[in-house]
Amino acid sequence: MRLVFAGTPETALPSLRALLASRHEVAAVVTRPDAQSGRGRRLHPSPVAELAAEAGVEVLKPAKAGDPAFLDRLRQIAPDCCPVVAYGALLPQAALDIPVHGWVNLHFSLLPAWRGAAPVQHAVLHGDEITGAATFRIVKELDAGPVFGVVTEEIRPSDSSGELLARLAESGAGLLAATIDGIEDGTLEARPQPAEGVSLAPKIQVDDARVDWTAPALRVDRLIRACTPNPGAWTEFRGHRLKLGPVTPAADAEKLAPGEIRVQKNRIWVGTASHPVLLGEVRAEGKKPMTAGDWARGARIGEGDHLG
Numbered sequence: 001m002r003l004v005f006a007g008t009p010e011t012a013l014p015s016l017r018a019l020l021a022s023r024h025e026v027a028a029v030v031t032r033p034d035a036q037s038g039r040g041r042r043l044h045p046s047p048v049a050e051l052a053a054e055a056g057v058e059v060l061k062p063a064k065a066g067d068p069a070f071l072d073r074l075r076q077i078a079p080d081c082c083p084v085v086a087y088g089a090l091l092p093q094a095a096l097d098i099p100v101h102g103w104v105n106l107h108f109s110l111l112p113a114w115r116g117a118a119p120v121q122h123a124v125l126h127g128d129e130i131t132g133a134a135t136f137r138i139v140k141e142l143d144a145g146p147v148f149g150v151v152t153e154e155i156r157p158s159d160s161s162g163e164l165l166a167r168l169a170e171s172g173a174g175l176l177a178a179t180i181d182g183i184e185d186g187t188l189e190a191r192p193q194p195a196e197g198v199s200l201a202p203k204i205q206v207d208d209a210r211v212d213w214t215a216p217a218l219r220v221d222r223l224i225r226a227c228t229p230n231p232g233a234w235t236e237f238r239g240h241r242l243k244l245g246p247v248t249p250a251a252d253a254e255k256l257a258p259g260e261i262r263v264q265k266n267r268i269w270v271g272t273a274s275h276p277v278l279l280g281e282v283r284a285e286g287k288k289p290m291t292a293g294d295w296a297r298g299a300r301i302g303e304g305d306h307l308g
Helices: 010-020 047-054 068-077 119-125 161-185 217-226 292-299
Strands: 002-007 025-030 035-037 042-044 058-060 082-085 103-107 130-137 147-154 233-237 240-244 261-264 267-270 281-284
Touching: 002 010, 002 047, 002 068, 010 025, 010 047, 010 082, 010 161, 025 047, 025 068, 047 058, 058 068, 082 161, 103 161, 119 130, 119 161, 119 217, 130 161, 147 161, 267 292, 281 292
Parallel strands: 002 025, 002 082, 025 058, 082 103
Antiparallel strands: 035 042, 103 130, 130 147, 233 240, 240 281, 261 267
């Protein structure tokens, strides 16, 4: 089939590579406009745009997917199907109507669970043991279209959302390529999602990533892992923000008051509502990431110091 692929971040790269290597033709790629990044705040193309350019594929960067010029170009390309992975913008009905077989999205949850922008983060945050990825035909309602297929993935006790998403991006790429094959040869039929089991996964904001040390250790651990790497869990220390990498709950450690810090050589414990957690990597304002032990030595933690 003749395809137009839509995607933006690194998460979409395994799927684009899989389709470029498939029997289908990737005629063009749709991605978000260049964005500022780095210290110089210079404009840089998205990872998907860079890979497409390397492959010699036309790159389309509409400010909005409803722009008339973009829709005209899409009609000229006349794709049979438009696979989508983390494109990052809403698709109007005028765009959805162009490909014969519609737009097929790879979503990183077992639909209808965790519809929305942050399914992996919410799966980690809420303590799910199993998640996965699903391919479905995009409809106007958010992530509610009929499903073509799924793959499952175990959530490991130490998984951050970044680690889990990386695995799902790889397994999901195979699912998306197989879905496109099945649509072409007529062996795959999309099935409506069940009405039961719907849950929503809105974007996790920076304020949502603040650690509440009065919560149990299990909740603190899940929040920090869910927010790693984005938006980054954080707390306050001496009036300044301190970013936190994943921690290790320690049920056998001596109980501490919520937010209380205890230093034992290179091990830094912080109290919660239940048992303490052992800090891993931290990042103070204006500093590079470092081990909690190095941070504690530089900060000269004293009696009465606490987080939060």
